[in-house]
Amino acid sequence: xxxxxxxxxxxxxxxxxxxxxxxxxxxxFFSPGQIVTQQYPENRKNLQMFERFKGEVIMxxxxxxxxxxxxxGICENNCPNGSIEVIPAKITGEDGKxxxxxxxxIYHLGMCTFCGLCVKNCPSNxxxxxxEFEHAVFDRSKxxxxxxxxxxxxxxxxx
Amino acid sequence: xxxxxxxxxxxxxxEEYHINMGPQHPSTHxxxxxxxxxxxxxxxxxxxxxxxxHRGIEKMCEKDTYPQVIHLTDRIDYLSAHINNxxxxxxxxxxxxxxxxxxxxxxxxxxxxxARIQSHQLWWSSFGMDLGGLTCFFxxxxxxxxxxxxxxxxxxxxxxxxxxxxxxxxxxxxxxxxKKVHAFLKTFKKKIKxxxxxxxxxxxxxxxxxxxxxxxxxxxxxxxxTGPSGRGSGWSCDVRKTEPYSMYGKVQFNEVxxxxxxxxxxxxxxxxxxxxxxxxxxxxIDNIPEGEHSAKMKAVxxxxxxxxxxxxxxxxxxxxxxxxxxxNKTPYRMKFRTPSFSNLSVLDHISRGMKIADLVAxxxxxxxxxxxxxx
Ligand code: SF4
Ligand code: SF4
Numbered sequence: 001x002x003x004x005x006x007x008x009x010x011x012x013x014x015x016x017x018x019x020x021x022x023x024x025x026x027x028x029f030f031s032p033g034q035i036v037t038q039q040y041p042e043n044r045k046n047l048q049m050f051e052r053f054k055g056e057v058i059m060x061x062x063x064x065x066x067x068x069x070x071x072x073g074i075c076e077n078n079c080p081n082g083s084i085e086v087i088p089a090k091i092t093g094e095d096g097k098x099x100x101x102x103x104x105x106i107y108h109l110g111m112c113t114f115c116g117l118c119v120k121n122c123p124s125n126x127x128x129x130x131x132e133f134e135h136a137v138f139d140r141s142k143x144x145x146x147x148x149x150x151x152x153x154x155x156x157x158x159x
Numbered sequence: 160x161x162x163x164x165x166x167x168x169x170x171x172x173x174e175e176y177h178i179n180m181g182p183q184h185p186s187t188h189x190x191x192x193x194x195x196x197x198x199x200x201x202x203x204x205x206x207x208x209x210x211x212x213h214r215g216i217e218k219m220c221e222k223d224t225y226p227q228v229i230h231l232t233d234r235i236d237y238l239s240a241h242i243n244n245x246x247x248x249x250x251x252x253x254x255x256x257x258x259x260x261x262x263x264x265x266x267x268x269x270x271x272x273x274a275r276i277q278s279h280q281l282w283w284s285s286f287g288m289d290l291g292g293l294t295c296f297f298x299x300x301x302x303x304x305x306x307x308x309x310x311x312x313x314x315x316x317x318x319x320x321x322x323x324x325x326x327x328x329x330x331x332x333x334x335x336x337x338k339k340v341h342a343f344l345k346t347f348k349k350k351i352k353x354x355x356x357x358x359x360x361x362x363x364x365x366x367x368x369x370x371x372x373x374x375x376x377x378x379x380x381x382x383x384x385t386g387p388s389g390r391g392s393g394w395s396c397d398v399r400k401t402e403p404y405s406m407y408g409k410v411q412f413n414e415v416x417x418x419x420x421x422x423x424x425x426x427x428x429x430x431x432x433x434x435x436x437x438x439x440x441x442x443x444i445d446n447i448p449e450g451e452h453s454a455k456m457k458a459v460x461x462x463x464x465x466x467x468x469x470x471x472x473x474x475x476x477x478x479x480x481x482x483x484x485x486x487n488k489t490p491y492r493m494k495f496r497t498p499s500f501s502n503l504s505v506l507d508h509i510s511r512g513m514k515i516a517d518l519v520a521x522x523x524x525x526x527x528x529x530x531x532x533x534x
Contacts (some may be wrong), residue, residue, distance in 0.1 A: 014362035021357045026292055036301050050308075052330065054315040080227035115230035115321045116329055129315060 049131045054114040057084075057107055058130040059147040066155045067148055069126035071102035075118035083112040102148055109135060110143035164271055174198055182211050186289045186519045189529030193506075193518075197337035200514050205507050213533040220493040225251050225460045226324055228493065233319040235495060236279040236531035239473040241270045244323035246480045249404055250469035251325040252454075254462045254484070260449040263327045265443050268406040269340070270310075270322065271471075272436040276347075277306040279429045279436075286426065286523045287358050290367055295358055302350050305343045309336065328454025340444050344437055351433060359430060368422040372509045372521035375420055382508070383501040386476025387432060388525050391425035393418040398472035410442045422524040429526070461488050475499050475526055499531035 040047065049055070061067050071088035089103035119127045127147075137143060188209035196203045218234060220228050225247070232243040245267055252259055280303040287295020307317040313333040314320040322329055358364050374384065379392040391395045397414045399407040410530050415431040417424040455473040462484035470479045476498025483492040502525045510518045 017360050017362045019366075021361050024353050024356050028298075036304055050312045050315070052313070052315040052333070053311060077228075080223050080230055113230050113319070113321075114316060115227070116315065117226060117230075120324075120329060 018145045024036055038092055049133070052076065052129070053131055053133075054116065055133045056109055056130045056135065057112060057118060057147070059105060059126055059149075060128045061149055061152060065152045067102075067126055067152055068104045068124045068147060068155055069105060069122075070124060070154060071105075072102050072123065075122050075127060078117045080115060080117065081111050081113060083108045084118055101154060102137045105147040107145050107147050108143065109145060110140060175203065180205075180518070182208075187528065187529070188285060189534070191503075191527065191529045193522075195515065195518065197515060200516075201401070202510050202513050202515060202518055204511060205518070207503055207506065208418060209503075209533050211533065212530050214530075216534045217495060222489060224488045225490070228490070229324060230319075230321045232495075233321055234530060234534050235497060236473060236475065236478070236499065236528050237319060238281060238528055239274050239475065239478075240319055241267075241274040241322060242471055242473040243478060244270055244321065245405070246469050246471045246478055248323045248325050249466050249471065250480055250482060251460060251462065253469060254465075254467050254482075255456075256326075257326055257454050257456065259327055259454050260450045260452070261448045262452060263454070263529065264405045265447045266328055266332055266452070267323060268410075269440055269443050269447075270439045271405075272439050273306050273309065273340075275436045275474045276433050277303045279433050280306075282429060282474075282523075282526045283354060284356070287364075288520050289417060291522045292358060292361075292364070295354075298350070298353065298357070302347055305339075305346065309339045309343065312336070312339070320510055324453070326456040327451070331452040332447075337444055337447070340440060344441060344444075347433075348437065351430075352416070354430065359427070365423065367424060367517070367520050368524070369419075371422045371513060372515045372524065373420050374505060374509045376507065378508060382505040384476070384505050384525075385501065386472070386498050386526075387415075387428040388425050388466060388502050389476065390414070390416050391428045391524075398470050398477050402470065404471060406443060407439075410439050410484070412439050422520050425524040459488050461486060462490070470496075473498060475531065476502060476530065494534060497531045497534060499525075499527045499529075503527055503532055 059067050059069060071086055073086045073088070076084045076086045085104075085106040086102065087104040087106065088100045090098050091101055093099050116129075119129060135143070162230070175195050175196060177194060180193040180195050181187040182192040187193070191209040192211065194206040196205065214234070216231050219231055221229065228247055229244050232247055233240040235243055236463070248267075251257075279382060280299045284296045284299025284303075287293075293358070310320055311317045313336050314322040374392050376392045376394050378384075378392045379389045383390070384394075385396045393416055395401075395414060395416060398404075399412075400414050412435045415428050415435060417428050462482070464484055464486040467480065467482045467484065470477055472478075477496070478498060479496030481492075481494040481496070482490050485491040506522065506525065510521050513521065
């Protein structure tokens with residue numbers, strides 16, 4: 001007799017638990033509340049990333065195409081996977097002394113792990129993180145970038 | 160072919176056959192290959208074959224300086240990235256006898272607990288999915304998104320944050336951080352009730368998990384099954400309680416223990432732990448002291464020659480970090496004792512005699528992360 005009742009109470013509890021679960025899914029089906037899914041890429045135009053978002057490493061340039069990098073190479077030493085190559089050049093300044101400037105600041109986006117050590121350790125805060133995240137390209141060589149813009153120079157007084 | 164023919168007949172049991180589960184099986188959540196020996200539907204034994212995602216992280220660490228090691232530890236157990244980073248930082252700070260600011264301890268502890276919650280959320284999602292409840296997957300990921308947003312705002316990354324650094328954290332917390340964490344706690348407290356209503360009380364789920372995969376306390380200890388899986392067998396092994404680090408000595412929380420020793424009990428431990436983690440965050444979030452977000456460290460960090468060990472409680476169990484230093488700026492040897500590796504070793508033992516479908520439930524209840532096994 002006991003097992004007879006247990007049989008039916010098990011069925012009852014089973015159905016009840018399923019109905020409880022379905023009441024949850026049903027509630028979300030009819031009143032989803034806040035919709036969290038973002039319609040990417042349709043919302044691409046007004047997509048706003050967080051300001052600290054690490055999309056890629058960039059060199060900060062001001063309006064006059066000037067940056068703060070003096071080619072010291074500290075970022076290259078701090079990078080754990082060799083994503084940065086600093087190629088300095090020597091120029092002769094106005095006072096006649098030769099000084100070191102950056103020739104090419106090469107950045108391999110494909111190897112970067114976004115650890116942030118280069119940005120953190122740059123003594124003159126020349127680097128930052130950019131917001132761009134659509135990095136897919138057809139050719140791997142396109143992932144190697146020169147960060148100092150063509151024709152750019154160092155801001156006076158930073159050296 | 161020849162070898163098979165030459166096998167003595169007595170070695171081949173009647174109706175025994177082998178199947179490969181993985182390395183591309185959806186329920187192994189990564190590239191884990193289980194060579195399962197079956198008799199009918201029953202598991203006779205299984206052999207895990209590891210190494211599909213072995214990247215040689217321990218060896219790579221030997222060429223990296225201590226701040227650089229951090230970004231590799233993210234990638235061991237990606238779901239407890241903060242906690243892994245924390246272990247390295249604690250070890251370096253212990254070796255150099257650096258006193259980190261109080262603020263850093265608060266931030267690290269909150270981040271660790273957020274990591275634990277989101278890891279358990281993802282585990283819950285995939286547990287449901289493995290047992291056929293796809294709804295769980297959507298609900299779990301929906302709620303996890305809030306934590307990822309909090310992280311993205313403060314650390315800049317959603318998944319592999321590399322946020323801790325020896326001496327402190329990389330950046331101070333974002334001004335919105337506290338507000339958003341409060342909003343998350345408020346929302347998730349309501350949502351976690353849905354989790355119980357959908358899965359914990361579900362008759363199908365109960366029948367598939369209760370009494371399945373019994374792991375006794377003795378076995379848990381001898382196999383070294385730590386974390387929620389070990390606590391589901393009644394073994395009190397929470398490093399946060401036994402060797403408190405950061406703020407864990409000062410906050411009130413319970414170590415969740417259950418004694419049924421089956422899959423359901425391991426499941427319930429994790430569900431309870433989410434409540435405990437929220438409890439810990441609530442105690443800390445409003446009291447973060449003002450101050451620096453990092454202690455002053457030398458530009459080049461060199462550990463004095465010697466051996467160091469540090470353990471932390473990651474979302475899967477005890478993470479041990481052993482470093483031998485010869486006084487250079489890079490470690491001479493770095494060894495990780497990862498929780499998933501030990502937890503995997505018990506899988507053969509507890510799934511013998513179970514059905515092949517139960518193997519999926521047991522595997523899910525151990526919450527294995529494959530890069531954590533292979534590193
Ligand atoms: S970016 Fe900064 S660290 Fe790198 S070379 Fe330029 S100044 Fe030095
Ligand atoms: S973010 Fe890290 S990996 Fe990337 S370039 Fe900078 S130091 Fe190298």
